[in-house]
Amino acid sequence: MGVRYVLTAAALLVIIACSEHARTSTTARPSRYGIGRTPTAAEIAAIDIDVNPAGVGLPAGSGTAAAGALIYALKCAICHGVKGEGIAQFPRLIGREPPPGFVFATDANAPRTIGNYWPYATTLYDYLHRAMPLNAPGSLTPTEIYSLVAYLLSENGVIPAGTVVDAHSLPTVHMPAQSHFVKDDREGGAIFR
Amino acid sequence: MTTPAPHQTSLTRRDLLHSAGLAVGVVLAAPLARLAAQAPAPATPTTIIAPLDPTKTPGLPSGPLGERSPFETPSLAPIGISTGSTNTPHQRLSGTITPSDLHFQRHHNGIAIIDPATYSMTLHGLVDRPLRFTLDDLKRFPAETHNYFVECAGNGRSAYRAPKPDMTPQDVDGLTSASEWTGVRVSTLLREAGVKSGAAWVLAEGGDAAELSRSVPMAKMLDDALVAYAQNGEAVRAANGYPARLLLPGYEGNMCIKWLRRLEVIDQPNMSRDETSKYTDPLPDGTIRQFSFVMDAKSLITSPTYPERLTGAGWRPITGIAWTGRGKITGVDVSVDGGRSWEAAELLGSPLPHAHTRFQYMWQWNGHSATLMSRARDETGYVQPTLAEFRRGRGPGTDYHFNAIRSWLVAANGVVTFGG
Numbered sequence: 001m002g003v004r005y006v007l008t009a010a011a012l013l014v015i016i017a018c019s020e021h022a023r024t025s026t027t028a029r030p031s032r033y034g035i036g037r038t039p040t041a042a043e044i045a046a047i048d049i050d051v052n053p054a055g056v057g058l059p060a061g062s063g064t065a066a067a068g069a070l071i072y073a074l075k076c077a078i079c080h081g082v083k084g085e086g087i088a089q090f091p092r093l094i095g096r097e098p099p100p101g102f103v104f105a106t107d108a109n110a111p112r113t114i115g116n117y118w119p120y121a122t123t124l125y126d127y128l129h130r131a132m133p134l135n136a137p138g139s140l141t142p143t144e145i146y147s148l149v150a151y152l153l154s155e156n157g158v159i160p161a162g163t164v165v166d167a168h169s170l171p172t173v174h175m176p177a178q179s180h181f182v183k184d185d186r187e188g189g190a191i192f193r
Numbered sequence: 194m195t196t197p198a199p200h201q202t203s204l205t206r207r208d209l210l211h212s213a214g215l216a217v218g219v220v221l222a223a224p225l226a227r228l229a230a231q232a233p234a235p236a237t238p239t240t241i242i243a244p245l246d247p248t249k250t251p252g253l254p255s256g257p258l259g260e261r262s263p264f265e266t267p268s269l270a271p272i273g274i275s276t277g278s279t280n281t282p283h284q285r286l287s288g289t290i291t292p293s294d295l296h297f298q299r300h301h302n303g304i305a306i307i308d309p310a311t312y313s314m315t316l317h318g319l320v321d322r323p324l325r326f327t328l329d330d331l332k333r334f335p336a337e338t339h340n341y342f343v344e345c346a347g348n349g350r351s352a353y354r355a356p357k358p359d360m361t362p363q364d365v366d367g368l369t370s371a372s373e374w375t376g377v378r379v380s381t382l383l384r385e386a387g388v389k390s391g392a393a394w395v396l397a398e399g400g401d402a403a404e405l406s407r408s409v410p411m412a413k414m415l416d417d418a419l420v421a422y423a424q425n426g427e428a429v430r431a432a433n434g435y436p437a438r439l440l441l442p443g444y445e446g447n448m449c450i451k452w453l454r455r456l457e458v459i460d461q462p463n464m465s466r467d468e469t470s471k472y473t474d475p476l477p478d479g480t481i482r483q484f485s486f487v488m489d490a491k492s493l494i495t496s497p498t499y500p501e502r503l504t505g506a507g508w509r510p511i512t513g514i515a516w517t518g519r520g521k522i523t524g525v526d527v528s529v530d531g532g533r534s535w536e537a538a539e540l541l542g543s544p545l546p547h548a549h550t551r552f553q554y555m556w557q558w559n560g561h562s563a564t565l566m567s568r569a570r571d572e573t574g575y576v577q578p579t580l581a582e583f584r585r586g587r588g589p590g591t592d593y594h595f596n597a598i599r600s601w602l603v604a605a606n607g608v609v610t611f612g613g
Contacts, residue, residue, distance in 0.1 A: 029335065031384060032384065032385050033333070033334060033385060035326070035330050035333050035334060035385065036316075036324035036325060036326045036330050036385065037324070037325055038322065038323060038324065038325070039315055039317070039323055039324070039325040043315070043325065044315065044317050044323060047315060047398075047454060047455050048317070048455075048457065049398075049404065050396055050398070050406060050457065050463050050465070051463075052459070052461060052463050052464065053461070053464050054461075089276065089277065101479065102475070102479040103590070104475035104481070104590050105474075105475040105476050105477045105587060105588030105589075105590050105591055106477050106588045106589065106590060107589075107590050108354065108589045108590040109590075110590060112470065114470075117470055117481075118469060118470045119464065119469050119481075120464045120469060122464065123464050123465060123466055123469055123470070126406075126463070126465060126466070127465070127466040130403070130404035130406065131301070131302065131402075131403045131404060131405075131466075134276065134302060137302060137402045137403065137404070138404070177481070180475075180479060180480055180481045181469075181473070181480070181481045181483045182480045182481065182482060182483065183482075183483055183484050184474075184482050184483065184484050184485040184486070186485070186487075187573070188487075188519040188520075188571065188573025188574070188575050189573050189574050189575060190574045190575065190576065192575075192576070192578040192582055192583070192586055193586055
């Protein structure tokens, strides 16, 4: 009886060992595979184009609204209109109306502009740099972008016309709509809101 | 608004040549030319009638692609859009998977054409080891395959803002599609790079002409995010992000960055244009809801709908799709009396999380006018809102996440129209 028990236990151990071995060789996974290579600093810099609200990512350079007005007329007005009023699918950029209240949900025709809806000024630099103008994205120089940002913020009445916009000043610009933004806190459930 | 093509009833010479694989040059060149020009294939005036008795005439030999029957001509619409939306023809589809060539498209500056030999995806930022992966590198990691829907956050906007009787399901809610996606988990890539303390978000960026960027919570990236390189068993289609895209199950499509070139681990959201001035929800109380990532439960009747016309009283299925970004669909109710009474529809197969679920309700039409509706429920207890509830909660000016119950009006003469 005792011998039989020992043999059975040994057989079980072998079976477990075999199955453990099989699992190890086919499905166990390392914490790292060692796949991929380390990019150079230059390779990362070439694509690391984003700018955050703290101003991280803003390059050297500066611009003013006066210079921006010329660049806007040359490169932007054809789609967004000479006064930033928007044309067809290309959105309106300039304007603070409707002045009283915040009626974007209740008024389907209320135009959303940089001045009345955008919560962060740094987003302008980030977006113009990566995506505008539509026919030549990525073609604007830092000086051109800072100038256009200055022009758009000035025309929206967010900054005084003579303000020099650069990596230091842009993150300090307070956008009128920022206080309206709240984080979605829904997690499903029976209540619709 | 698009006018659906009349049902094709005859074969053209071109169709036969395609099916036969005889015009190989045309077959290979035409899709590329169409992709480049974003134009439909030119119509040919030559019409060929199908054989009266196919059992008495040898059939066609095989070709390089299994073409649709020339009698079946579903198509995306509208087309020629570089900055905007192109919708899936749900009124022509069955089941839950969207054929890859009928997957909706939303481009921000056209379809990027990327050479897989030079493609790379860089993972950097708050990581111990920045890494750059080739497409082959991504495929060396363990793969996962899942059936997931992707829905544009703006799906249903024109049906809400400007409903018209002659809207098809394609016009109403054609910006949702579902595929079997295969790729590597983002969590696997993050483990490979090592995430530093302070990491809370990941910026995902496309390699298209819009360099579209969105901030994704780290928790989602660690939970179930995929870098997908295959769609329905083959490489991801060019318009859907070839060679690799981000797939965030249940999240709005805009965040599922196509042509993914970069993931940067960051400490705070980047506040990119598409997470601030766009894809946010102003509410009637004067606040703007931000980071409303999850697509709420929704359903869409795909038949009977415009432009169908019921040819007589009798039994037929009311069928459609339902989905939720919060997990699984638990049920779909159907009403044939404009929402006064509801009955549970049958769900075909077991609902999968973050996937389209097909529902069916067998209906005996009595020949009188009827108003058809469907209402989805999900595993959190959420019930798809009525149009009135939705209007009260979001207002007429809301721009995204349109998930109110739709209605379809059946007239006594059998004509079916969209009822808003």
